[in-house]
Amino acid sequence: MARSPALAAFVGLMGDALADALPASHAGHRTGQRMRQALSRPATAGFHLQPHSLPVCAHLPAALQTLREAPLPQARHWADAIAALVPALAWQRSERAGSQAFHAGHANTQVVGPQGLEQRSDLVLGASLLAPHTVYPDHSHPPEEIYRVLSDGDWYRAETGWTTPGIGGSVHHPPGILHAMRAGPRPLLAVWCLWVGDAGAPSA
Ligand SMILES: [Fe+2]
Numbered sequence: 001m002a003r004s005p006a007l008a009a010f011v012g013l014m015g016d017a018l019a020d021a022l023p024a025s026h027a028g029h030r031t032g033q034r035m036r037q038a039l040s041r042p043a044t045a046g047f048h049l050q051p052h053s054l055p056v057c058a059h060l061p062a063a064l065q066t067l068r069e070a071p072l073p074q075a076r077h078w079a080d081a082i083a084a085l086v087p088a089l090a091w092q093r094s095e096r097a098g099s100q101a102f103h104a105g106h107a108n109t110q111v112v113g114p115q116g117l118e119q120r121s122d123l124v125l126g127a128s129l130l131a132p133h134t135v136y137p138d139h140s141h142p143p144e145e146i147y148r149v150l151s152d153g154d155w156y157r158a159e160t161g162w163t164t165p166g167i168g169g170s171v172h173h174p175p176g177i178l179h180a181m182r183a184g185p186r187p188l189l190a191v192w193c194l195w196v197g198d199a200g201a202p203s204a
Contacts (some may be wrong), residue, residue, distance in 0.1 A: 001187055006084035013074060013081055014125055014191060015039045017148040021170035028172040031144050035123055036192050039112070043120035049090035056131050057091055058076055059187035063129065066186060067150050070167045078150055078191075082127065088117055091129075098137045105134030105183075113142040113194075127200045128181075130188035136181045143194040147171040153188035156180040 003011065018032040018039075037172065039179075060082075068079040108117040113124030124143075130136060130153070138156070145155040149155075149169040152161045158178040166173055171190075173179050181188060 001042055001118065003042050003118065006081065007111070009077070009081040010085055010111060011039050011118075011125070013078055014095075014148065014193060016074075017170070017191075018146055018193060021146050022172055026172065027174065028144060028146060031195050032146055035146065035195055038120075038122050039125070043112075043118050045104075045118065047115075047119060048088075048117055049092075049110075049115050051088055052090040052092070053094065054091045056105055056107045057128060059131050060086070060129060060189070063151050063187040063189040066152075067167065067189065072168045075150075075167060082150075082191075084119075085111065089127075090115070096137070096139055099135075101134060102137060105131035106136055106146070122197060123193055125193045127189065127191045130181065130183040132183050132185050132187055134168065134183050134188070137177050138180045140176050140178050141194070142175050143196050144175050145173040145192055145194050147173075147190045147192045149190050152180040152184055152186050152189070154182050154184065156182075 010131045015022045015036040018036045021032050022029045056090055064079045064083055068076050070135060089109045093103055108126060110126040112118045149165045149171060150167060154164050155171050156162050156179055165180060
């Protein structure tokens with residue numbers, strides 16, 4: 001299918017991010033390359049959820065404004081690409097267990113994937129938003145995952161503890177590793193890609 005200009009811009013930025021997210025010596029480097037190569041080939045359009053917003057999405061404009069003002073070459077392009085996609089996005093709450101504050105304070109959306117604007121099963125590309133002071137609790141999943149961080153916020157991995165990658169940073173989660181994230185006084189915004197291959201459809 002032909003990608004819309006907004007989708008093409010978003011996928012292009014993510015492809016570039018995945019290509020340089022991890023150094024060549026990193027265990028996840030090859031996965032980033034595979035993701036980017038897969039994304040270079042548009043898949044067919046298919047079933048897509050109706051656009052849907054959640055109350056937590058009221059924090060998205062502030063997150064995008066902070067991103068737009070960040071001193072990084074791609075920051076404004078990311079903000080513009082996400083803003084252009086927003087009218088088509090279906091934001092959903094995770095079904096995983098968590099506090100009431102977590103469920104009220106987070107949203108995920110698939111941009112590419114089984115429920116994405118572009119339907120495919122080899123990977124899932126999406127975004128997550130956390131309201132200020134919200135914790136996305138410990139979780140793990142079989143697919144390997146690479147994030148591009150687009151806001152302030154902290155990230156947890158079982159073997160490294162909490163870190164703060166900052167806007168433009170990258171986070172890699174090997175298959176099955178326990179991880180979490182939390183927003184400070186500002187919303188947390190991040191985009192992510194899960195490499196599914198033949199493992200089946202995951203959740204972020
Ligand atoms: Fe995850």
